[in-house]
Amino acid sequence: MKKSNKTGIGNAIDRVEGHLKVMGKAKYASEYPIKNKVYGQGINSTIAKGTITSIDTSEAEKQEGVLKVITYKNAEKLKTFDEEMVSIATDTIAPVLQSNQVHYYGEYVGFVVAETFEQAQYAARLVKFEYEADPSAVIDFDKSRSKAYKPNEKSDYSRGNLDQGIAEADEVVEQTYITPIEHHHPMELHAAIVSWENGKVTAYASQQIVEDATIAISATFQIPTKDVRVVSAFVGGGFGSKLNLERHVIMATMASKMINRPVQVTVTRTQMFTNTGMRQLNEQKMKIGAKKDGTLTALSHETLSHTSTNQEFQEPCGMVSKMLYNVANATVKDRLIPMNLQTPFAMRAPGEATGSFALESAMDEMAWKLKMDPLEFRIKNDTQQDLHKNQPFSSRLLVECLRIGADKFGWKDRKDQPGTNQKGNWLIGYGVSAASRNSPYQKTYAKVILTLEDGKVMAKVQMDATDIGTGSYTIIAQTASEYLDIPVNQITVELGDSDFPVTPGSGGSWGAASFSNGVRSACENAIAKLKNNRNVAGDKEISVAKLMKMNKLKTFESEGMAEPSAEFKKHSVFSFGANFSEVWVDKDTGMYRIKRMVNVASAGKVLNPKTAYGQIIGGLTMGAGMVIAEQTKVEPNFGNFITRSFADYHVPVNLDMANIEVVFLPEEDKIANKMGIKGIGELGITSVAASISNAIFNATGKRMRELPITPEKLIEAGLEPGVMA
């Protein structure tokens, strides 16, 4: 980086779109002033399984402003799934309102379109549905274990010989850990405004991946992708819920086609429990064997979870157990129960967030049995080789994360024996956990348009990347600033439009690495071409403004592309981290406070310490939420969710959150990509729950194996063997 460039990568600059946001000028999907638009409201089923036997739309249709009531009876025919069970990961379609069958409580059964939002809301309540409920609905996880099946060949993984590993062990931990259904609730509700005009669709929609949304609309309606434009310029959070195109966008598209006007739809907060995905309940059986000296000899991780009756999804809880520790004998198994609930889907760090709760709790239990420091136990079992893929990690500074974190946190002050660190009525405990998160990187295109204005070069970057609150605009501007060597105030970034070059969008912690390398490539290409045209040596230091002048150009455009290298594919590319928590538990009431957290992250080159910090503290907050409150309860008779608003689905508030310290290890992983970047979007949530739960054990001597950890559960739990009463 040029020393004079204070806005290139690595600088903690403010968000470049920050002013637009606070001035209300950043347009979210539902904020486009589209002329002539009308409003749609989805109607949800009130049974978990069965048949719609009659629909009476007459009352709704009589209401002022009502333009259309759409049900399966008059809906457009869409492409639907032909097989019984399909994988949601490979789906590109989102059929809706296609039959009289109901598969889960809350499934869309109708869509009302009216001149105003209020008219649509009101009329939606007047459509009368009668059902024949099917009593065979599967809504109780506990009672449906016998229905579990093995989803595919990859559902069973094994290396070495587990039984032999267990036989070699001096100590064995065998326990089950449960994480409940959780919901992602980004601040911005799912929303879209769609117009179907002359066979062409324009959808302003809150989506994480623009290209996938475009494909979903085109595949569902069987129209060419070139006739679909998706705009997702600003997104107020996604957390996985906006990865796929959900059915409200399809209903709005259908309605627009039918009534020939643009249709706006906003999914209500309550509908976001039943119609925009969720994290599934996971019951994880862990079996760990270790020798007296702390050497792991065996590790088994079996997850029982659920999916819907027609789509398959399983978050890979066992992923962490495959690669985090040096253990020769390991098995991972995944099983699913088809249930009459909506299809679960990816929620921040799918697999790692929940899997690490089981693994890092079990590791802590083993350390207790071995009478070993849980920090040293983890360090002893570190590995630089990914034993799952049989290849080296591109870089792995897990031990450094643990050591540096321990130092910052003051781990040496931890008391081994629970219940011995007390202040008045408070029992104080320290907990640690290790974190890992896959750091993918995907093919990304970008365009840069340079213009010479009053001797200054202004640059515009365009790509279909999204900024879901993560800071994409800012790091993309910083990358252009770095590689063009001009300040960010001469750079405009335009994102989230399917007319722009294709990127993988925001998800799976691949955004930052993919986007910035794409922009880097576009900028490097621009400069190379400008130099080449005038026979300027490639390594000559010369400003882009001068190059434009030499080329006698007022404007110049260049594209770029970045993709994983052969080296990337020969390595396992993961981000690593360590979490430390201090928890104070009231010994009479079981109420507890998370007093402090320290997170150390090793995630390659940090593009902007400010936005990166935001990612980690957001992850820590969601991780804390897993422990203190978050859970969605299924009503056992009808299969609806009992928790369906923020009044009963609790998330952490400021008072719940600790003093947080975040440390980024200085690192550049050049195997990961040319800029040395790895992902952080999901690292921050990973293993946080275990660090807090392990701190609760250290405080109280009680091992909490089911999330969330409520005060009543904590009061009722007994002391672990070996804890002095």
Ligand code: MOS
């Ligand atoms: Mo993430 S769960 O891939 O948005």
